Amino acid sequence: MTVVTHSTRPRRAAYVPSADLVKDVLAGRAIAIARMISRAEEGYPEAAAALAELYRHGGKAHVIGITGVPGAGKSTLVSALIKAYAAEGRKVGVIAVDPSSPYSGGAILGDRVRMSETAAAGGAFVRSMATRGHLGGLTRATLQAVDVLDAAGYDPVIIETVGVGQDEVEVVTAAHTVVVLSAPGLGDDIQAIKAGILEIADIHAVSKCDKPEAAATVSALRGMLALGGERPGSRRAPPVLPVSAVSGERIGELKDAIGAHWAHLNESGERVERQRAMGRTRILGTARHLFQQKFQEAPETLERQIRAVAERRMDPAVAARALLGWEETP
Amino acid sequence: MRDANLAGESLSTGPAEAPDTIRVLVAKLGLDGHDRGAKVVARILRDAGMEVVYTGLYKTPKDVVQAAIQEDVDVIGVSLLSGSHVPLFRELGRCLREEGAGHILVVAGGVIPEQDYPALLEGGVDAIVPQEARSDLIVTTITDLVTARGRI
Ligand code: B12
Numbered sequence A: 001m002t003v004v005t006h007s008t009r010p011r012r013a014a015y016v017p018s019a020d021l022v023k024d025v026l027a028g029r030a031i032a033i034a035r036m037i038s039r040a041e042e043g044y045p046e047a048a049a050a051l052a053e054l055y056r057h058g059g060k061a062h063v064i065g066i067t068g069v070p071g072a073g074k075s076t077l078v079s080a081l082i083k084a085y086a087a088e089g090r091k092v093g094v095i096a097v098d099p100s101s102p103y104s105g106g107a108i109l110g111d112r113v114r115m116s117e118t119a120a121a122g123g124a125f126v127r128s129m130a131t132r133g134h135l136g137g138l139t140r141a142t143l144q145a146v147d148v149l150d151a152a153g154y155d156p157v158i159i160e161t162v163g164v165g166q167d168e169v170e171v172v173t174a175a176h177t178v179v180v181l182s183a184p185g186l187g188d189d190i191q192a193i194k195a196g197i198l199e200i201a202d203i204h205a206v207s208k209c210d211k212p213e214a215a216a217t218v219s220a221l222r223g224m225l226a227l228g229g230e231r232p233g234s235r236r237a238p239p240v241l242p243v244s245a246v247s248g249e250r251i252g253e254l255k256d257a258i259g260a261h262w263a264h265l266n267e268s269g270e271r272v273e274r275q276r277a278m279g280r281t282r283i284l285g286t287a288r289h290l291f292q293q294k295f296q297e298a299p300e301t302l303e304r305q306i307r308a309v310a311e312r313r314m315d316p317a318v319a320a321r322a323l324l325g326w327e328e329t330p
Numbered sequence B: 001m002r003d004a005n006l007a008g009e010s011l012s013t014g015p016a017e018a019p020d021t022i023r024v025l026v027a028k029l030g031l032d033g034h035d036r037g038a039k040v041v042a043r044i045l046r047d048a049g050m051e052v053v054y055t056g057l058y059k060t061p062k063d064v065v066q067a068a069i070q071e072d073v074d075v076i077g078v079s080l081l082s083g084s085h086v087p088l089f090r091e092l093g094r095c096l097r098e099e100g101a102g103h104i105l106v107v108a109g110g111v112i113p114e115q116d117y118p119a120l121l122e123g124g125v126d127a128i129v130p131q132e133a134r135s136d137l138i139v140t141t142i143t144d145l146v147t148a149r150g151r152i
């Protein structure tokens, strides 16, 4: 028979109240920071007050979103940026989001593989997160995780998300500076157009410029942007920068472009607008999530409405309004 | 399931209760290029609903402990087929204690001869899974350990 051999000293650990973690988060202690992020992710009501306090301490970090199709080179680029910022003495926080399996709810989070060396050397804090497939929940949890890293003194804080899926795009758009990364040789010229994320870029980067095909992707992108493609509300045309995270080529230029965008936001007053947009996204995302939760708290009611709609005794719009308590259930 | 948990109704923090989502770091330590088993284990755990962070090859115990702390995992699952398990697990245990991360459980798998079990357990390993273990045994080993440790 196959048996597992166990230690005779079973481990126990106590639940540390979130209120007690706040001080350690502010002091930059990794265990407390990591735990606080988990509690944000799990949505423990017990953590709400602590997260609110951390939110008040935040607002200092430059939040950078990096998005692009899987395989574009996002994680490798983040790794190169960690190194570039570390050379200036800046400690980078990273939230790397990967999809959860729709079947099991589990996930394999592999972004860290590409970042581990620079993260260790550069004093970065890298946290992998799964999308967990809940409406609005990803936005809420990811941006609360950013708050925690911000309060702990990490600056900049980088969010890596795959540029597909409404929630993933919503999260990255809540950053101060959005970098859309396209890769040469991934099948079609401009992946950003296909994914519908051309307009969310403050900066376009083209990865793998150590490869000869990169030049074609850069010119295709420039040509496309000449026809318009600025971010709505932005008063600045997005630059197109080829980079190689592998050779390190032009990573400094990208870092400078990110810095220049931050300076532009601060000088032009656009930062205030961005902050407002961020607030809007967060409130609406959380509200959407709360609705979802409310429905799940009364599964029988929802089940009754579903049956009625399926049997065409009620129409979906009336059922939805009834769920929200805006209309009498007939 | 997960959304019901997010509704907060499940925060009855009894000591013998697993977290809503179990997080595991699947790690390879030292100069060991055998990564098939680690990848199989990662998939088994994902299919059981766990979130698995994979570290990649050739990591030092110190790197692995730092990653485990930042990722706030419940368990470090180490796959070792190189024969260097005794010193590597001892060092892993030492780093965990040094960093104050004694709440993180350690599960060992791969090619580990039985005569080395006492040395690993002494070094802080919580469970050793034999090579022929089937996926359900791998899953229950981790779930049971985390449940016994309780929510953190
Ligand atoms: C395939 C293989 C290779 C492949 C590896 C390919 C790869 N990318 O993984 C190649 C050809 C590259 C290779 C190379 C070598 N190998 Co080799 N290799 C094997 C072999 C035949 C099978 C391993 C395997 O992949 N099994 C399939 C996977 C799915 O099974 P698994 O790893 O055991 O994992 C399962 C369980 O153990 C468990 N598990 C594993 N890890 C964990 C972790 C946790 C937390 C849990 C819960 C469970 C768990 O779950 C898994 C799924 O069921 C073994 C022989 C054997 N019997 O294991 C030798 C073996 C591991 N290799 C051996 C040796 C010596 C070498 C070389 C040094 C040979 C050489 N002189 O060049 C090199 C070293 C390479 C390096 N850089 O490290 C020895 C190791 C001896 C030792 N430990 O004392 C073995 C045991 C062969 C032998 N009998 O001598 N090898």
Ligand SMILES: Nc1nc2c(ncn2[C@@H]2O[C@H](COP(=O)(O)OP(=O)(O)O)[C@@H](O)[C@H]2O)c(=O)[nH]1
Binding pocket: A068, A069, A070, A071, A072, A073, A074, A075, A076, A077, A111, A114, A207, A208, A209, A210, A211, A243, A244, A245, A246, A247
């Ligand atoms: N040649 C080259 N390959 C790269 C570069 N950046 C990333 N890659 C490779 O592209 C693949 C995907 O990279 P990854 O960072 O995981 O992409 P992500 O899915 O967007 O996070 C990996 O095999 C990388 O090694 C680069 O600058 N040059």
Ligand SMILES: [Mg+2]
Binding pocket: A074, A075, A076, A110, A111, A160
């Ligand atoms: Mg990635």
